[in-house]
Amino acid sequence: MAKRALTVDDSKTMRDMVAFTLxxxxxxxxxxxxxxxxxxxxxxxxxxxxxxxINMPNMDGVTLVRELRxxxxxxxxxxxxxxxxxxxxxxxxxxxxxxxxxxxxxFAPDKLLSVVNKVCP
Amino acid sequence: MSIDGTSGxxxxxxxxxxxxxxxEILADLEVHLTQLQEGxxxxxxxxxxxxxxxxIKAGAGAFGFxxxxxxxxxxxxxxxxMRDGEIDQTPQVADLLVRGGDVLAELVSAAQENRxxxxxxxxxxxxQVNDLLGNAPKPTDAPASADAQHGEISSGMGNWxxxxxxxxxxxxxxxxxxxxxxxxxxLGALKVNCDRSQLPPLRKLDPxxxxxxxxxxxxxxxxxxxxxxxxxxVDDTCEIAIERAVSSENDAKSDEAPPQGAEVQPEASLPAxxxxxxxxxxxxxxxxxxxxxxxxxELGRIDRLVNTVGELVITQAMLAQELADLTSDVERQPIxxxxxxANLTRELQECVMAIRMQPVKxxxxxxxxxxxxxxxxxxxKINLRMSGEHTEVDKTIIEELAxxxxxxxxxxxxxxxxxxxxxxxxxxxxxxxxxxxxxxxxGNIVISISDDGAGINRERVLAIAIDKGIxxxxxxxxxxxxxxxxxxxxxxTAEEVTDxxxxxxxxxVVRRNIVSLGGRIQIQSQPGxxxxxxxxxxxxxxxxxxxxxxxxNQRYILPITSIVESxxxxxxxxxxxxxxxxxVQIRGEFIRIVRLCDLFNVENATHxxxxxxxxxxxxxxxxxxxxxxxxxxxxxxxxxxxxNDNFDPVPGISGATILGNGKVALILDIEQLAGMKGxxxxxxxxxxxxxxxxxxAIVAAE
Numbered sequence: 001m002a003k004r005a006l007t008v009d010d011s012k013t014m015r016d017m018v019a020f021t022l023x024x025x026x027x028x029x030x031x032x033x034x035x036x037x038x039x040x041x042x043x044x045x046x047x048x049x050x051x052x053x054i055n056m057p058n059m060d061g062v063t064l065v066r067e068l069r070x071x072x073x074x075x076x077x078x079x080x081x082x083x084x085x086x087x088x089x090x091x092x093x094x095x096x097x098x099x100x101x102x103x104x105x106x107f108a109p110d111k112l113l114s115v116v117n118k119v120c121p
Numbered sequence: 122m123s124i125d126g127t128s129g130x131x132x133x134x135x136x137x138x139x140x141x142x143x144x145e146i147l148a149d150l151e152v153h154l155t156q157l158q159e160g161x162x163x164x165x166x167x168x169x170x171x172x173x174x175x176x177i178k179a180g181a182g183a184f185g186f187x188x189x190x191x192x193x194x195x196x197x198x199x200x201x202x203m204r205d206g207e208i209d210q211t212p213q214v215a216d217l218l219v220r221g222g223d224v225l226a227e228l229v230s231a232a233q234e235n236r237x238x239x240x241x242x243x244x245x246x247x248x249q250v251n252d253l254l255g256n257a258p259k260p261t262d263a264p265a266s267a268d269a270q271h272g273e274i275s276s277g278m279g280n281w282x283x284x285x286x287x288x289x290x291x292x293x294x295x296x297x298x299x300x301x302x303x304x305x306x307x308l309g310a311l312k313v314n315c316d317r318s319q320l321p322p323l324r325k326l327d328p329x330x331x332x333x334x335x336x337x338x339x340x341x342x343x344x345x346x347x348x349x350x351x352x353x354x355v356d357d358t359c360e361i362a363i364e365r366a367v368s369s370e371n372d373a374k375s376d377e378a379p380p381q382g383a384e385v386q387p388e389a390s391l392p393a394x395x396x397x398x399x400x401x402x403x404x405x406x407x408x409x410x411x412x413x414x415x416x417x418x419e420l421g422r423i424d425r426l427v428n429t430v431g432e433l434v435i436t437q438a439m440l441a442q443e444l445a446d447l448t449s450d451v452e453r454q455p456i457x458x459x460x461x462x463a464n465l466t467r468e469l470q471e472c473v474m475a476i477r478m479q480p481v482k483x484x485x486x487x488x489x490x491x492x493x494x495x496x497x498x499x500x501x502k503i504n505l506r507m508s509g510e511h512t513e514v515d516k517t518i519i520e521e522l523a524x525x526x527x528x529x530x531x532x533x534x535x536x537x538x539x540x541x542x543x544x545x546x547x548x549x550x551x552x553x554x555x556x557x558x559x560x561x562x563x564g565n566i567v568i569s570i571s572d573d574g575a576g577i578n579r580e581r582v583l584a585i586a587i588d589k590g591i592x593x594x595x596x597x598x599x600x601x602x603x604x605x606x607x608x609x610x611x612x613x614t615a616e617e618v619t620d621x622x623x624x625x626x627x628x629x630v631v632r633r634n635i636v637s638l639g640g641r642i643q644i645q646s647q648p649g650x651x652x653x654x655x656x657x658x659x660x661x662x663x664x665x666x667x668x669x670x671x672x673x674n675q676r677y678i679l680p681i682t683s684i685v686e687s688x689x690x691x692x693x694x695x696x697x698x699x700x701x702x703x704x705v706q707i708r709g710e711f712i713r714i715v716r717l718c719d720l721f722n723v724e725n726a727t728h729x730x731x732x733x734x735x736x737x738x739x740x741x742x743x744x745x746x747x748x749x750x751x752x753x754x755x756x757x758x759x760x761x762x763x764x765n766d767n768f769d770p771v772p773g774i775s776g777a778t779i780l781g782n783g784k785v786a787l788i789l790d791i792e793q794l795a796g797m798k799g800x801x802x803x804x805x806x807x808x809x810x811x812x813x814x815x816x817x818a819i820v821a822a823e
Contacts, residue, residue, distance in 0.1 A: 011176040012417075013139040017183060020131060055175045057168070069293070075329075076295045084178070092357075100295045101354035106182025106190075119354070121300060 003120065004028040004045070008038040008052035008064060009082065014107065018051055021109040022116070035059025039067060042074075049120040050079040051103065051112075054090055062090075062097045069098035078119035082107075139180045141417055143229045146173045147222070148483050154222045155489050157215045164204070170218070171200040177225065186232040189225075192243055195250045196221050208253060217253070219490075220246050280366035281348060283337040287359045291331035296355055298333070304351045309341025338366070420516070423476055430466075430473045431760035435779050437466045438757055442781030467758060478513040478660075481559045481568070484523045485510045488530055488557060495534045502541050502552040503534060509559035514566045514660055521638055522568070522658075525631040529570050529654055530555065532628070537574035537652050547649065549573065562739075565640075566660055571653035577646040579603045586612065604644045608632045636770075641792060657792060659761075659775075667759035667778070669786065670736065670750040672717045673726035676786040677750070678759050678778060683791045685737040685745065687753060692731050700802040705735055705747050712737065712747045715794050719801045720773060727751045740795040748794065757781070761788065773797055 005027045007018040019029040030045065032038035034056040042050075050068065054061035061081050068074040081094040081102045091102050103115050150173045156162045157170070178193035199218075202208045224243035231238035283305070287298065305311050314336040321332065339348070345363060352361050437459075444459050485507055496503040514522075538544075538553035545551055555572045579600060586592045586606045598606075606612060610629040635642045640658035659665075667678035688707070696704045696711065703714040714735065718726035727733035727749075735747040759778045764771065775790035 010172060011142060011179060013135060013142050013180040013183070014176075016138050017135055020135070053179075055168075055172050057172065069295075076292070076297075078295050078297075082179075084175075095294060095357065098294050105179050107179070108183075118304060119295075119297070119300065121303065 002026055002028045003048040004030065005116070005120075006030040006032065006038060006042060006047045006050045006052075008032045008035065008050065008056070008061065010034055010053065010056045014053065014082070017107050017109070018112065021112050024109075025113050025116075035061065035064035035067065038064055042068070046073070047077060049116055050074075050077060051082065051116070052079065053082045054094065062093050065094060065097040065099045080115060080119065136184060138417065139184060140229070140233045142180065143177055143233075146176055147226050147229065148486060149173060150222050150225070151490060152486050154215075154219045155486070157210065157218060158493070162210065167200065167204055171197060171204060174200060174225070177229065181232070184232075186228075188238060188242075189228045189232055192221075192224060192228055192247060195247055195254065196225065198254055199250050202254065214253070217246065217249055221250065279340075279342060281337075281339040281341065281343075282362075282364050282366050283339060283348065284335070284362040285337065285352070285359055286334040286361075287331040287355070289330040289332070291355070291358050292329055294354075294358065296358065298331070298335070301351055301355065302335070302337075305337060305339060305348070308343045308347060308351070309339050311340075312338040314338075418476075423473075426473055427477070430470050434466055434470055434758050434760050435781075437463055438781035439783065440781075470758060474515075477515045477517070479516050479519055480511045480513050481519060481522065481566070482510040484519055484526060485557065485559070487523065488526070491527060491530055492534065492555065495531065499534065500540060501534065501538050503538060504552050504554045505557065506554060507557045512559040512561060512566060514559075514658070518566075518638055518658055518660075521634060522656075525634050525656070526557075526568070526570070528628070528631050530557070533570060533572040533574065533652065533654075537572040537576075539575050543575075547575075561660065562657075565657045568656040568658070569653060571651060573651040576648040576650055576652055577604050577607070577644075579648070582606050604646050607644070608642070665759050665761060665788070666756065667788065668736075668756050669754040669780065670748075671752050671754055672721070672750050673723040675721070675723050675726075676754065676780060676784065677717065678786050678788040679736060679738065679748070680788070680791065681756060683738045683740075685739055687734050687736040687750075689733070690730055690735055695730065697803060701798060703730075703803055705730065707737070710745070712745050713795075714747045714749060715797065716749045716803075717789075718749065720794070720797065738791050740792055744795065746791070746795045748789070748791075759788065 003026070005022045007015050007022070007029060008031075009015045009018070010033055015031045015033075019031055022029050027048075030041050030047065032041045035052075036058040038050075038052065039059075052061040052064055056064075059067075065079050065081065068077070068079060078100040079098065081090070081099045082105055083090045083094070083102045084105050094102060100119050101115060103112055150170060153162060153166045153170045153173075156166055162170075174193045174197040178190055178197060181189035181193060199208065199214075199221075203210065203214070208214060221243075224246050228238055228243065231242075285298075285301070287296075291298070302311070302313060316334045316336065317332070319332045319334070320326070326332075341347075345365075348363050349356075349361075352359065355361075441459055441463060444456050447456075488507070489505055492503050492505045495501075533555055538555070539547065539549075541551040544553060553572060553574055555570065557568075557570050559566060559568045561567075583592070583598065583603050583606070586603075586609065587594050587596075589611060591606060591609045591612060592598065608628045608631075610627070612627060612629065632642050635656055635658065638658050640656060643655040643657070644652065645655075646652040665678075666681040668681050668684055670677050670679055690705050690707075694706045696706060698704060703716070704711040705714055706712075714730060716728070716730075717723065718728055730747075730749045733749055733751045734753065735749055736753075737745055737747050739745055757780075761776045762778060764774065764777055771787075773790055773794045774787045775793075776788045777785050778788060780786050
């Protein structure tokens, strides 16, 4: 069965590109516009990897990571955060919240796939 | 970074999404920055502004728009510091952000149109932002520098020993050591020794904690960085020791000196800059801002949907017509089904039309900024009041509204409103007021711009018009006709061409734009008290709810929303003002009668309103008229077919439609009818020949 990824970003451009890249690699892709939306999207769904932006309205990425980790079914799901090149403190806060790793923006499909493969082969 | 591995069309698709999104973001940004200038931007607003810059930056980076990335980077950093409370929202900062918003918008459109905004564009703003940030401009071609980190690539076979000791809470981030081991194995030949000594007895074991540690021996020609990369995500949750093993005899050679010219793996992805620009197709028409978030559908598809539904409505009407003509009970059985079909068709049509509707807010939102800029430039104090921003109108219409609206507001400020001194001298408040409103009236949206300025200087307008040969020197014009002159082609009231209103675009262009939308523009001016401009534009270019009326053999459509009531007047209700004008008295009001039969010269029509019907209708500009018809046929959804493409404009007619029986009916334009005078004298009739004895207030348009 195809693996399922969830991409969370308030930018449609980003979601489109992430989804396109993952679909190309054989993933089913769920999309959400922000943390709150993401939580409602994953309800009752099994997700193999989550990729989330940090800056989003309603619920930011770090909070989303924390919320997901608090759920039994997401305890061992790899969660990647999208950060900008300089965002060391963001990486740290993401990690502290329970993120597995990060993807550095700007977006590059091969980089994305290599990171996703790293945590969810 | 490039969107490698995506085909040109995918790339183009993302690019289109990106710019559509940018335009939404920019419209939103404008709203928030306006709030900021008014000192009312709260944390949520600030976050929204930050996210706007952030989203644009992320996309711009992906497409390699370096200028845009550089600028948004600093802009975002500034906002970040504001969020953290390190930089206060002073008026200077607010001003800088607003100017930054402008730079951002220009950079986006430069990128969209695949041109260069110029090397120094926005440099002053950027410099000030960086000053505030207290740092030198940071080079933001980070992707390139990130790629460059692997400078120290060595090659040749080597032996590495790696010690990996996770913290006990390794698993809380869903890290899977097995994956790390797999990845190491991909680098070369790997020997794994697992240290299980820390594993507690089963009853003390907490399955969520990590107890194992590993010692690896790796034989690989990889660099230290390659290995470190494997542990990229765990370097703070594990102790990692990577050492080059003491060389054994076998690999001593390779370890001494890496062979010259050894193959260095090229970086998998290209730096950002090399990409986007080349593949970029010329941008289409610049997407106008639209604030509402939405799914994006190509307009052409919706047009097709609208057309198809239009045809469905006509077909349904034909079916209804044919069924209505049936007589026997058996034959009439399908009628219940057809009624349901009618309901569904109607619902479907409403849904389809709603897809195209958007609030005018996206256009209105740009106006406060315009007013502020102009008031500063011209030294006038202006209070802009807006209402009805949520009024919805067809998207195509919204896009066409921005320019006329901008022009009219410019005119109001430049020509209409006086300077504070002049206002005080005229006994008015120092601050002038401009009201901008939108509302649905009948099947139209009415957008009004009114100011409490000096009104139109008719003497000057007339003098200019005569001077320019627009009217003859001996012409006798009413005040209204003089006011209308400002719409004449080539007319300009500006004494000198300023950079504010004298852009070679006159009110004639504004009017042409409005008319091309099937709309109309009215002007009302009162010297000393101000000017009001009303734009009447159909809500949509596609359908309306119509009442089919019969006049002689002809069928006409009245927009249902403008109909108040219909009645057969008694002879005592009829009054005659002169040989051309007839009014009907109802509930104390005198309403002017518009005789369709005479206006359109219809044969076999009932000429006497007391034998036919008067349909009382509201005029969008204000007032009512009574339209004479023979009878009402019925109510129906009308699919509007434009006549303008094939005919010159016909006064009093806004379009045509196809009826259920396949015949064409003309759609009446109430506002134009209200302004039309009778074309033939009223017949001398028995009952209504007596003149009105008392003065009457005539309620009519304009």
